[in-house]
Amino acid sequence: MTAAGSPNARSQAWKTMMDQLGTINFDAHTTSKTGGSGGTTTNKGYYELDETPGNWTLIYTQDVAVPYAGNGIRIYVKREDIENLNGGNGSKLIFWILLDDPTGTPSDPVQGTFQSNVDVYSAASSIVLYDPDKTTISVASPNLFNVTLLDGGSGPTYWEYTKTITGTVYNYDILQDAQVLGYPGNVPIYFTLINNGTLLSSDIGYYALSCGQLPAGGFVTVINNSYIVGKGGAGGTGAPSGVCGCIAGDPGGLGGPAMGVYTGSNVKLLNYGVIGGGGGGGGGGGAECGYIWNSAAGGGGGGAGYGEAGQVNNCGVTAGRVGQPGGVGLLVTGGAGGAPGNIYTAYGGSGGDLGNYGAPGQSVSASGGAGAAPGKAIQGVGLLLNGSYLGDLRGSSI
Numbered sequence: 001m002t003a004a005g006s007p008n009a010r011s012q013a014w015k016t017m018m019d020q021l022g023t024i025n026f027d028a029h030t031t032s033k034t035g036g037s038g039g040t041t042t043n044k045g046y047y048e049l050d051e052t053p054g055n056w057t058l059i060y061t062q063d064v065a066v067p068y069a070g071n072g073i074r075i076y077v078k079r080e081d082i083e084n085l086n087g088g089n090g091s092k093l094i095f096w097i098l099l100d101d102p103t104g105t106p107s108d109p110v111q112g113t114f115q116s117n118v119d120v121y122s123a124a125s126s127i128v129l130y131d132p133d134k135t136t137i138s139v140a141s142p143n144l145f146n147v148t149l150l151d152g153g154s155g156p157t158y159w160e161y162t163k164t165i166t167g168t169v170y171n172y173d174i175l176q177d178a179q180v181l182g183y184p185g186n187v188p189i190y191f192t193l194i195n196n197g198t199l200l201s202s203d204i205g206y207y208a209l210s211c212g213q214l215p216a217g218g219f220v221t222v223i224n225n226s227y228i229v230g231k232g233g234a235g236g237t238g239a240p241s242g243v244c245g246c247i248a249g250d251p252g253g254l255g256g257p258a259m260g261v262y263t264g265s266n267v268k269l270l271n272y273g274v275i276g277g278g279g280g281g282g283g284g285g286g287a288e289c290g291y292i293w294n295s296a297a298g299g300g301g302g303g304a305g306y307g308e309a310g311q312v313n314n315c316g317v318t319a320g321r322v323g324q325p326g327g328v329g330l331l332v333t334g335g336a337g338g339a340p341g342n343i344y345t346a347y348g349g350s351g352g353d354l355g356n357y358g359a360p361g362q363s364v365s366a367s368g369g370a371g372a373a374p375g376k377a378i379q380g381v382g383l384l385l386n387g388s389y390l391g392d393l394r395g396s397s398i
Contacts, residue, residue: 010068010109014101017064017072024060024075026095031059038062039073046093049079056096064101074098158217159183160190166197174220175212188217195224195273198331200306201231204256204278204375213262220265224391226273229354230376231256232329233281235300235310236361236369238338238348244315246289249361249369252281252310252349255303258395261380269378269388276354276394277376279303279334282326283361283369284310285346290365295341296323300369301351302335303358309335310348317341326351332394334358355395 022036029045039062049057056076063072076096161181165172174191175183183189193209201208209228211220236250255278261267285297296317299310307329314322320341326348327335334351337359349359349371361368374395381390381397 008109010101013064013068014071017062021062021073026059026077033060049077049093068101071101074100158188158190162192162194164194164196165199168198168200170200170202170208171206171210172199172208173210173212175210175214185215187215188219189214190219192221193223195222195226195228197226199228199258201229201256201258201278204231204233204254206231207257207260207379209259211259211261211265211267214265216264218266220267222267222269222271224269224271224273224275227331228258228273228275229305229331230258230276230278230374230395232278232303232305232307232334232351233358233372233374234308235281235302235326235335235337235348235351235358236284237310238284238297238299238312238323238325238340238346238361239287239366240296240313240315241294241317241321241341242287242289242365243294244313245287246366247287248367249284249286249297249300249346249348250310251369252283252300252303252351252358252372253307254372255280255305255307255352255375255395257376257379259378261378261383263380263383265383266385267383267388268385269390271389271391271393274332274354274392274394275377276304276332277374277396278305278307279329279352279354279356280358280372280374281307281329282310282334282337282349282351282358283371284312284326285323285337285340285348285361286363286366286368288345288364288366290344293321293342293344294318295321295345297346297361297364297368298323298338298340298348299326300348300358300361300371301326301337302329303351303372303374304329304332304334304354304356305375306330307335307351310338312338321345323348337361353394355393 020037023034025032031041056078060075199208233253233255236252282300310326312323324338326338332354337348337350346362346364349361352358358371360371377393377395378397
């Protein structure tokens with residue numbers, strides 16, 4: 001620390017402490033100090049951090065000398081990821097250097113300039129594991145953010161929030177929720193979303209999870225421990241009896257996308273659950289055109305992601321020969337195709353499972369409706385940051 005001008009006693013006391021700080025080393029299992037004097041380190045390193053993502057762990061303290069006892073430096077670390085599969089403590093660490101001066105007053109300020117240097121050591125850029133497959137692990141360069149200015153201002157230069165979702169939530173938009181939670185909009189956002197519930201889309205025009213277009217400098221971590229599922233496509237309508245026209249069954253409806261990532265959003269995804277596009281809707285069964293049977297075809301099943309059941313056009317149908325609607329799609333499986341009014345008439349196609357096409361409706365005389373395509377698992381997957389873990393994606397991504 002360099003004291004400004006002719007420093008007052010408080011500034012000089014802080015300068016003396018800074019000069020004694022030395023180098024703080026944060027390692028795998030310990031925190032140590034090189035050079036300087038005084039201060040207290042802990043026996044906690046990367047593997048000993050608090051097990052709950054977002055909780056701070058104190059690794060170092062150093063106090064200002066009398067008469068300013070109680071003032072000093074506190075260094076904390078927290079991890080933003082859940083435990084990695086290899087037993088590590090996550091891949092995103094945040095260091096908080098707290099310059100604590102609760103006894104200061106506007107008439108007795110600390111004056112000066114504080115400079116900190118950060119050196120990061122990692123493994124080589126790639127490592128070959130000596131196993132039969134010769135698997136290569138790539139080590140991404142860490143992202144470093146200087147998030148707090150030492151300018152005596154009234155608050156942080158970023159906005160940080162950790163949101164945990166339980167239960168079922170529809171059309172979740174990170175930026176919109178951040179604004180509801182108090183995000184001012186004029187500073188970078190550091191948002192961690194932990195999904196322990198089910199994120200769904202209410203319509204194919206919405207993402208189950210939208211990462212929004214964030215202001216420059218923001219950073220979002222999405223930790224999915226459960227389901228992020230697009231809306232399933234609706235089943236097609238089963239065709240009526242031939243007396244109302246020899247017509248084809250209606251096609252199934254398209255499935256919707258699960259997750260959207262926008263340019264410049266700086267999103268890191270850790271998917272330990274399932275992310276899937278809504279299943280395509282099944283096609284409705286085609287009409288029988290012999291006129292003698294007067295029975296309707298079955299409706300198509302709804303796609304996974306709670307796609308709506310395909311209905312039936314029972315025009316001209318003899319009593320007791322009505323076709324049956326398809327089944328409603330469930331979370332990860334499509335609904336069954338509906339049964340026809342008799343054995344000479346067409347079944348509806350089943351809805352697609354998560355990330356899969358719906359089946360076409362059967363044909364007897366007229367054609368069954370086509371099965372529809374599923375939604376994308378992730379739109380903008382190529383925009384995710386290095387270090388993302390895609391995990392179980394059901395459906396294509398672009």
